[in-house]
Amino acid sequence: MVSRKIEIMDTTLRDGEQTSGVSFSVSEKLTIAKLLLEELKVDRLEIASARVSEGELQAVKKITSWAKEHHFLENIEVLTFVDGGKSINWMLESGAKVQNLLTKGSLNHLTHQLKKTPEQHFKDIESTIELATKKDIKTNVYLEDWSNGMRNSKEYVLAYLDFLTNQKIERVLLPDTLGVLTPDETYKYVTALRERYTKLHFDFHGHNDYDLGVANVMEAVKAGVNGLHLTINGMGERAGNAPMASVIAVINDFLDNCEVNVNEKALNKVSKLVETFSGFRIPVNKPVVGANVFTQTAGIHADGDNKNNLYFNDLMPERFGRKRKYALGKTSGKANIQKNLQDLGLSLNDEELKKVTQRIIELGDKKEIVSQEDLPYIISDVLDSDTIEKRVVVENYVLGHAKGMKPSTTLQLKVEGILYEAHAQGDGQFDAFMNALKKLYKIHSKRELPKLIDYAVRIPPGSHSDALCETIITWQREEKEFITHGLDSDQTVSAIKATEKMLNII
Incomplete structure (x- = not known):
């Protein structure tokens, strides 16, 4: 069977940026755009909405300038509006050459938001497309709320598509704007349009409100769509859009007669960069790109x-x-x-x-x-402990540290089965522990404690604040030096463990 090419349009920089609290800078948008086209190798990029802000205009100018130089200009797309040519003028200033024209895909939206008849809306759309064509701008058309349009006003959707078959457009974009479709509905609706409009290019744009984004994309592909709209890490308004990484894996593994250009090896790299720039954290259990999934x-x-x-x-x-x-x-x-x-x-x-x-x-x-990275430290600690006969046990301790007060320690020490207790303060928690220990030795033992002459703490390279700490203490006794190690996730406790080893050595 001949493979069917599925176009992948990434909309992280447009729909993904509508994630609550996310706003990319000009340089971040340019960096992401380069990575998406050159390394991830998506087919198209939707990078902005027209007329949003001066910053958005500057970002689009930067991207289109770079894209023109590197032969990607036809791959750059901008969301535009039926606004009497204002969006077209914005595009001309930005240097973009492909508009994704937002129109009404349900009678409900048309009637209550625009308060126009279908004929009036179609006439406005036709004028916008004609103006774009004159200005050498290609047009794709979004049918906003298309999914509800198919559910509740199918006759309107079909009449609209009949109209579009006679317009100079490249693609029809079918969004499940509110993320309400089930997989069965997606397959049924796309199949109906595919059979009726054999020459139109259809893109499917899935949202994830019911966590069905990937399943709906899969059914849309089975039903014959030509392209998909995806975002890195599933970013997007509300619950987000269908996530790039999961969809690419599904297509490659389960849809044998379909192929995509996307470079799988770059998915994780791009995902991490977008996470950093957006501040939108990837759940650790997110398929393909989550920290825990492998x-x-x-x-x-x-x-x-x-x-x-x-x-x-x-x-x-x-x-x-x-x-x-x-x-x-x-x-x-x-x-x-x-x-x-x-x-x-x-x-x-x-x-x-x-x-x-x-x-x-x-x-x-x-x-x-x-x-x-913790493992060598643990091995060292375990094997080191095995060489020492444990006759002295730090049985219990309470470490106290409060602002404006000296740290204190209450210590219980068991020596050959006999329990001793002392309390002391110090300049730090470990110093307080050592002072309590010195009290016990002064009262109950004729031995002198070794002198602490060096104290070092290390954690494995690349670790975080919850890392295991290895404390290495160098002691001096009768002109001889020896070293003990302690290991724990708490720095003071690791030092106490190293000290307990010292007590057993002496």
């Missing part, structure tokens, strides 16, 4: 992947410039840890692996995810 958490899944890729599907992360990860935490198990060890080029024997697994489970109870 991360296995359950140990049984990692085990299955080891045995025969049992938990893989066709959505391989490498398709999108990403990599599969295996989360470390209380549900991960040995298989997840082995996967991460392989990535780091590390190996442990069965006993060591068992101990490291137990430590990660303990940490996972306090910290949702342990990163791969």
